[in-house]
Amino acid sequence: MKTLAVTSLLLLLLFAGESLCAPPAxxxxxxxxxTAGLVLANRLxxxxSVTVTVIEPGGDERRNPNVSGTDKFSQAFNxxxxxxxTTVPQPRANNRSLTLHQGKAWGGTSTINGMTYIRGDARVFDVWEGLGNLGWSWKDLFPYFLKxxxxxxxTATQVAAGTTYRQGNHGFSGLLRVGYTSALRNGSFAPLIMGTWEDMGLGKNGDLNAGDVRGYGMGPQTLGRxxxxxxxxxxxxxxxxPIEGRENLKMVRGTVRRVLWREDGGGSGKGRLLVAKGVEFVNGEGVVERMEATREVIVSAGGVRSPLVLEASGIGNPRILDLLGIETRVNLPGVGENLGGQSVHIMVLSGEMESSASAYHTYVTAADLFGDSLDKVKNATRKSLxxxxxxxxxxxxxxxxxxxxxxxxxxQYELIFQHNVSVAEVITVSAPGGILASNYYVVLPFSRGSVHLGDLDKIDRPxxxxxxxxxxxxITVTTAIGRVVQKFWLSGRIRPLVTGQLTPDVGVLPENATDAQWLAHFRQSLDMAAHPRGSAAMMRRELGGVVDPELRVYGTANVRVVDASVIPMPISGHMSATVYAVAERGADIIKRTSYGGHP
Structure with a gap:
């Protein structure tokens, strides 16, 4: 009878989804x-003498042509x-739900993004220190961009096609290959693009990665041979x-449900820090397992998922956690808030022009956009804060x-109106088949959103x-940059080669469109860029911060967040370049301040 009872208990636990194996550590x-998680895995x-385990729900996609192909952008979407x-319905987008593409693979969103490598304006990073992050200025991050x-x-051919660089702004021995496609050739497209921007008062940028992005240039990409x-x-x-054979490094297929805490690890009381002992995750077969961490748990699940892991672990806003039936271990209302998202817009035309093979990136300041009306916009913005x-x-x-x-x-206001950093970007391409297109968007939006768990058991549906x-x-900046894009294509030296405006139709958005017509177009057509950040922001706790300058979650002793979710302010560049630098610096910080002793 005793044997039968034990057997029944084992079967019950098995079917309950709990692994009976001894928990690895x-x-x-x-x-x-x-992106960030694999930088950390490599460096740590x-x-x-230390062991590192990465838990990732995605798989190895190195042989997936939609990943490896440099001309396959968007082919991996959906x-x-x-x-x-999918977002909740957006009132200012005609109550449409928007799609947010994020990578599910070894390498995360770096496997499906547009591969653009542009860091942004130096002054934007300097502001991080003003939010309580000593040691996170442009000067501090720059060595990690290079690393x-x-x-x-x-090549000379690529330079003739519009590429520019300054050697002192680049690293030449890092693990991330950055360069330009071999398909880039000199031809008629480059002088047309460059000449038209110059006619509109914007000059060529000597190096888009030097800390000042204003002007136009050919953006480098994360590609190589x-x-x-x-x-x-x-x-x-x-x-x-290159290092997947290291004996002290493991990749485990699974989705982490929550961080586990030591029973004697304190709580949210004054002066007491929670100590993580490991994580609970669902493995690739759907079985719940636990794994111990003898030093630290590092959350690198990205701008969408990292705050969800924290909430499921009892770290966040008690109002939200109570509704989910989760005990609050650390009262940290900023978790999931401060989410930065960018609306992205496109204008497509038909024309008689050769393919560009790569994209031109043009950045403009508020002064460029508003000219004599700048003071009016500046004063209205200040009053609206x-x-x-x-x-x-x-x-x-x-x-x-x-x-x-x-x-x-x-x-942010001071960055825009006192330091004259760029506020909007235009990405211009000429594709095969006579397709001309420009994506455009605000790079320093004031809008802030949120991402939260909707159900404790549905972390994949935030x-x-x-x-x-x-x-x-x-809205004001988007309208202004939209008009710049339309003027670019429909005036000056390019105009004779443009045969029609395809998206939006001229009936929707004529050349003399009113502000109301522009806004109606945006509401109906805007999409969301894949640049979520700030949802576990690195800044002072009283400002809504979630992690301190050592990337440690407030109220915990050995839990850190290292990914785009810690980036506290919008940046004027593209997200991936900064995430690599943040992760490189994060690895050094962890080595120096590791819980339980130095690695």
Whole structure:
């Protein structure tokens, strides 16, 4: 009878989905094998005396042509390696739900993005220190941009086609290949593009990665040659494949449900820090397992998923956690808030022009956009800051204070109107078949949204609300940059080669369109860029911060977040370049301040 009872108990536990294997352990458990997670895995496991395990729901996609192909951008969208998230209906987008593409693979979103490598304006990074992050200025991050990068100097042909660089701004021995496609050729497209921008008062940028992005240039990409073939250089190819044989490094297929805490690890009381002992995850077969961490748990699940892991672990806003039936272990209302999202827009035309093979990136300042009207926009923006802060604080249901948001908005206002950093970007291409196109968007939007768990057992279905266009400034700048794009194609030296405006139709958006027509077009057609950030922001706790300057989650002793979710402010570049630098610096910080002793 006793044997039968034991057998029954074992079967009961098995069918309940709990693994009966002895729990494995590692010094460092990394939640997420995306862009940042694989940088950390590489750097931390370089010391053979420590063990590192990465838990990642995606798989090895190195042989997937939609990943490796440098001309396959968007081909992986809506496939099994795309999380394909959906936002809640957006009131300022005609109540449409928007799609947010994020990579589900070794390498995360670096496997499906546009491969653009542009860091942004130096002054934007300097503001991070003003939010309480000593040691995170442009000067501090710049060495890590260089450490990550393995830059390929453009050929004479590529220079003739519009590429520019300054050697002192690049690294040449990093693990991330950065360069220009071999398909880039000099032809008639380059002088037309460059001449038209110059006619509009914008000059050529000597190096888009030098800390000042204003002007136009050919954006470098994360690509390189492997086995005589040009391929995408995602985080897996650069940071994981070369060292996947290390005995002290493991990749485990699974989705982390929550961080587990030591029973004697304290709580949310004054002066007491939670100590993580490991994680609970669902493996590739759907079985629940646990794994111990002897030193640290590092959350690197990205701008969407990292705050979800924290909430499921009891770290976040008690109002939200109570509704989910989760015990609050650390009262940290900023978790999931401060989400930065960008609306992206496109104009497509037909024309008689050769393919560009790569994209031109053009950045403009508020002064470029508004000219003589700049003071009017500047004054209106300054007066609106308190109203935007109160509105967004109300939307957060008290998670963020209006005072804290206004402080952040003031710093952003100073960047735009006192330091004249770029506020909008245009990406211009000429594709085969006579297709001409420009994507354009605001790079420093004031709008802030949120991402939260909707159900404890459905971490793959988060509640994402980017609150697109919740700031009037974002609408004003989008309209202004839209007019610049239309003028670019429909005036000057390019105009004779343009045969028609395809998207939007001229009936929707004529050349003399009113502000109301532009806004109606945006509401109906805007999409969301794959650049979520800020949802576990690195800034002072009273501002809504989630991690401190050492990337450690407030109220915990050995849990950190290292990915795009810690980036506290919008950046004027493209997200992946900064994520690599943040992860490289994060690895050094962890080595120096590791819980339980130095690695």
């Amino acid at each position: 590692a010094d460092y458990l990394i939640i997420g094998g995306g 496991s370089s010391n053979p 496939t099994p390696i795309d999380w394909n998230y 990550a990068e393995n830059y390929t100097i453009p 492997a086995d005589s073939e040009e391929v995408r250089w995602d985080a897996a190819r650069g940071y994981y494949h 308190p109203d935007w802060a109160r509105t967004m604080a109300d939307v957060s249901k008290g998670a963020l204070s209006a005072q804290a948001l206004e402080e952040q908005f003031r710093l 509640v994402i609300d980017p609150s697109i266009f919740s700031s009037d400034f974002d």
